[in-house]
Amino acid sequence: MxxxxxxxxxxxxxxxxxxxxxxxxxxxxxxxxxxxxxxxxxxxxxxxxxxxxxxxxxxxxxxxxxxxxxxxxxxxxSGNMGDSLISGTPVLDSISTALPLTIQLTVLGLVIAIVLSLIFGVTSALFRDRWPDQVIRVISLGGVAAPSFWLALLMIQYLAVQLGWFPTGGYVNPSDSVTDWLWYMALPALSLSLPVAAQLTRIIRTSMVEELDKDYVRTAIGSGLPYHVVIGRNVLRNALINPLTVLGLRVGYLLGGAVVIEQIFGLPGMGQLMINGVTNGDPAVVQGVVIVIAVGFVVVNLAVDILYLLVNPRLRSAA
Incomplete structure (x- = not known):
């Protein structure tokens, strides 16, 4: 250290x-x-x-x-971002009200993206060049090409309007009901996370395939270690080092995409705050929202870099 x-x-x-x-x-x-x-x-x-x-x-x-x-x-x-020219309220107060929802949406989307990419990326690598791998690769390619706002509109049309499984919009505070919060946040988080999950799936699959072809894997299996132990303890841990470098950029994508998704689902987050600021010609609000999102993106990337540094023994020794 x-x-x-x-x-x-x-x-x-x-x-x-x-x-x-x-x-x-x-x-x-x-x-x-x-x-x-x-x-x-x-x-x-x-x-x-x-x-x-x-x-x-x-x-x-x-x-x-x-x-x-x-x-x-x-x-x-000094913590002063100015006052809104329209409402006269401090910009920092408006951001402190809207920011928690954007963080909730981003974190929930990130968790979904990580879980889905781990499941499909590892499965695709373990069944390399067989039908599960081919199916997952086709689906992930489609997910990379699909923008989140288009997925959001499709989900609203089929899952919310036609089937009635989810609400078309709105927000419930998790302090009031965690179940209702998840129900209202499910479609926004899914539409935001699926493109990221598709990209991470392809990266994890490539990293896993590279690790599986290395000599230490064959040596460990040949020495009698159980296959699942080798995969979970060695291969997966080493294969996840490279996707960490991409994860920081994907978190930035989630923050930026949340601006659009919040507007589609009517969520009172940073996206709606910024759109209202642009529409009403309120530069103080727009400046405050953009600065907070940009600084958040930089801080998250720094945290990912530090995490990458801590989990990569080669970088620790080079330091």
Missing amino acids: ARVLPMLIRRLLILIPLILGIIAFVFIVMQFAPTDPATAAFNGGNPTAEQLQQFKEENGLLDPLPLQYVHFVTDLV
Whole structure:
């Protein structure tokens, strides 16, 4: 662990300029938004030129862009993301209300994707070039090509509308009823996770096949070790090292896909919050949501990198 610690510290230090770069990128892009914050603040009224000028002076919109960025970063560090121009509520309060639902959807989708990919990836590798392998490969290829929003619409049409097995939308807090929460979150999580599960299935199958062809597997089986022990204790553990590198990127896909899925199923998460901010011309809300999602993506990838470093003995020795 002492060898790994300096590398972990370096990874953590890299986060600082990376997050500052993300904040700068979001800030610059929002400057090109077609909506004028001063005009949007009057919520469809007809402000005079003097009123617009006064609003810009009071909110620092006439300051040079570098100074506005410094104020923006300073406010973020102090936990202030500004106020909504439409409702007047702090953006941080809106995000703290919407973020837990997006996290629930992302985590549930990730769990489903990992479970499905492990089952089908390992099965496909163990039955290599036989009919289970062929069927799983065809299904996974179709899953990779199918976008999550299209799967969501199909599930609503057949599983919710025609069969009535699931609700078409809505949300129940897990603190009220875990069963109802799972019932309402099933279709959103499935539609979000299936493309990720298909991609991970192909990666796990490839890694498993590579491990099964190595000499240590034949030696272990030839020495009398049970086949299931060799697969579970050695092959599977070694084969899962490479898929970990992809898992971080797939979590980012889940976070981004949740924005669309939440809108389709009417879930009051970060996606709906951002869409409302764009529709109403509320730049503070859009900035806050994009920054939180982007920083969350970076932090998750860092966590996956650290996990990959800890489970890979070759990287530990190289450190």
